[in-house]
Amino acid sequence: MSVSPKSPTQGLDPEKYLKVHSPPSHFQQCKDDIDNFLEFWSQIPDRKIALVTSGGTTVPLESQTVRFLDNFSAGTRGATSAEFFLEHGYSVIFLHRQFSLQPYSRHYSHTTNCFLDYLEMDPKSNQIQVEAKYAEEMKDILFKYKDAKDNRKLLAVSFVTVSDYLFLLNYAAQAMAPLESRALFYLAAAVSDFFIPPELMAQHKIQSTEGELNISLSKVPKFLKPLVSKWAPNAFIVSFKLETDPLLLEPKAKQALVQYGHQLVIGNLLGTRKHEVWFFTVGKEPVHLQMPTDSPHMTIESLFLPRLFELHSSYK
Amino acid sequence: MSVSPKSPTQGLDPEKYLKVHSPPSHFQQCKDDIDNFLEFWSQIPDRKIALVTSGGTTVPLESQTVRFLDNFSAGTRGATSAEFFLEHGYSVIFLHRQFSLQPYSRHYSHTTNCFLDYLEMDPKSNQIQVEAKYAEEMKDILFKYKDAKDNRKLLAVSFVTVSDYLFLLNYAAQAMAPLESRALFYLAAAVSDFFIPPELMAQHKIQSTEGELNISLSKVPKFLKPLVSKWAPNAFIVSFKLETDPLLLEPKAKQALVQYGHQLVIGNLLGTRKHEVWFFTVGKEPVHLQMPTDSPHMTIESLFLPRLFELHSSYK
Numbered sequence: 001m002s003v004s005p006k007s008p009t010q011g012l013d014p015e016k017y018l019k020v021h022s023p024p025s026h027f028q029q030c031k032d033d034i035d036n037f038l039e040f041w042s043q044i045p046d047r048k049i050a051l052v053t054s055g056g057t058t059v060p061l062e063s064q065t066v067r068f069l070d071n072f073s074a075g076t077r078g079a080t081s082a083e084f085f086l087e088h089g090y091s092v093i094f095l096h097r098q099f100s101l102q103p104y105s106r107h108y109s110h111t112t113n114c115f116l117d118y119l120e121m122d123p124k125s126n127q128i129q130v131e132a133k134y135a136e137e138m139k140d141i142l143f144k145y146k147d148a149k150d151n152r153k154l155l156a157v158s159f160v161t162v163s164d165y166l167f168l169l170n171y172a173a174q175a176m177a178p179l180e181s182r183a184l185f186y187l188a189a190a191v192s193d194f195f196i197p198p199e200l201m202a203q204h205k206i207q208s209t210e211g212e213l214n215i216s217l218s219k220v221p222k223f224l225k226p227l228v229s230k231w232a233p234n235a236f237i238v239s240f241k242l243e244t245d246p247l248l249l250e251p252k253a254k255q256a257l258v259q260y261g262h263q264l265v266i267g268n269l270l271g272t273r274k275h276e277v278w279f280f281t282v283g284k285e286p287v288h289l290q291m292p293t294d295s296p297h298m299t300i301e302s303l304f305l306p307r308l309f310e311l312h313s314s315y316k
Numbered sequence: 317m318s319v320s321p322k323s324p325t326q327g328l329d330p331e332k333y334l335k336v337h338s339p340p341s342h343f344q345q346c347k348d349d350i351d352n353f354l355e356f357w358s359q360i361p362d363r364k365i366a367l368v369t370s371g372g373t374t375v376p377l378e379s380q381t382v383r384f385l386d387n388f389s390a391g392t393r394g395a396t397s398a399e400f401f402l403e404h405g406y407s408v409i410f411l412h413r414q415f416s417l418q419p420y421s422r423h424y425s426h427t428t429n430c431f432l433d434y435l436e437m438d439p440k441s442n443q444i445q446v447e448a449k450y451a452e453e454m455k456d457i458l459f460k461y462k463d464a465k466d467n468r469k470l471l472a473v474s475f476v477t478v479s480d481y482l483f484l485l486n487y488a489a490q491a492m493a494p495l496e497s498r499a500l501f502y503l504a505a506a507v508s509d510f511f512i513p514p515e516l517m518a519q520h521k522i523q524s525t526e527g528e529l530n531i532s533l534s535k536v537p538k539f540l541k542p543l544v545s546k547w548a549p550n551a552f553i554v555s556f557k558l559e560t561d562p563l564l565l566e567p568k569a570k571q572a573l574v575q576y577g578h579q580l581v582i583g584n585l586l587g588t589r590k591h592e593v594w595f596f597t598v599g600k601e602p603v604h605l606q607m608p609t610d611s612p613h614m615t616i617e618s619l620f621l622p623r624l625f626e627l628h629s630s631y632k
Contacts, residue, residue, distance in 0.1 A: 058386075064560040064586055066506070070374075070386045074415065099390065105430050114421050115431050116461045128454060130444045138435075138444060145432045190382070194529045204561045205586075213510045217529040244380040245520045270380055270521075 014221040024164040037155040041091045050090045053189035054078020055097025057162035066205040071190035075100030078188040084305045098158040104145040162192040173231035183235035224260040237262035244270045253280040330537040340480040353471040357407045366406045369505035370394020371413025373478035382521040387506035391416030394504040400621045414474040420461040478508040489547035499551035540576045552628045553578035560586045569596040
């Protein structure tokens, strides 16, 4: 069977897209949360606000969704980076894929580092305690988590589909625009390039009895252009470029800088993204940042984010 | 651009599939773990062993995978059920999608129920403690988790792709076959019906510059037939049928029973799967099991699994 013939909305610009599609069901709640967050922080002089996007967007194949296309991302880069932004004095809107990794709790992934393995019963008090060897690290993480939460420094907003993502990014960008250069967009989410317009989607689960499945996907409207030129024209905007073919990375990153006119492209390769990145800025040679070998407790974000903070500080 | 023309492996039977494709990279480790687990438990007279599958399988679109098709499943049913199997005296092989929900830790999902929210610093001792109001529930979960882990009752084995899943299910089934009716297969994973054969997959990330994306997928070989008839012919086998269209559920469940000849199909609908299920067995009317209204702390698994345990106990 075949899904999605030629789409009438193909080639739509993002603003037209937002006019003809429906926002996510929790849109009003998200808008209220974003408004309250920004109202609070915009009053603090010189306080910087970062929107960090994280995780992959989905593309449903059915409107009652059983199957979907996804982009590979656990959300490690976004969740890790959000912690550094917070520690560096930013307030952070964390626009993330539902159930992807979160700042702080990411240190205790249920699969590889389950927090239950760090707990034990104290036979004397019959209370749960953290095993001594893990206690110091967990205290540090718990302290930072509570600080971010209790002091409203971190606002988590979730998306599932690429459509949710576009609606939420558009709203947050326009709400952050008055902050001008205090606003930073750190677009680490893995956003689908292709989607099936809702009006062409199968209503029910596609049945497997009909042999081969053919899917035609339309291109997702490029939102970076209006983000840079209209939604938040004076903000500092950072996009990511992930490739698997090393030969494509530099030309594609440079092309994005020219096409969208934003401040920074961080390039990375699927196989080495946890060890090296490249900074691409207009009119300058790419800067290659690589982890020293034998640094198991260091993350690449700790290496490249200080350089990003400098670029943002000197941005007017 | 177009991905995957007509596949030469389309329509393959599962055993031929396993001969012409490559196993997952961690296959040897999984085989050793399964062998050790079964060697240990098969010696305990009358001990029942359940293989619980959980979470969705992926279908990569690129061999260096940036994009993939996925089936909707957080792994709630599988992870919850595994706990009940353990409490009912089963040893459990938990064959799950990497990073999906796990037995016990699932109670503290990072997004909705983050364990860090349950912890606080004790000002007197300067140690981390569990807030009093959460302590009893967490003690109970921690106790069961440690019991399963320390006494080797739970073996976690992970998959990502549908191909990984087929290799691991095939191996585990053949290894469990000598247990005969003591073995139970509880196939709660959401397995893809369609895939792209590796030999036809794009090598690198598909570029979005080329306009529309067309994907042709082949049918995944139906593994339930050889599982029932050859791999573990005397085991008790339970499959799930998830539909979105209520009219399709009963005919599709009954068709599966006839086609595969196994013991039980548990049917559910996407919208109500946490509140009601139907048991389909050969020659009997379907049994409808529904949660009482106003039972927020109950799970549907606590309602239907006792009936499943009875069916398995009386199975010879």
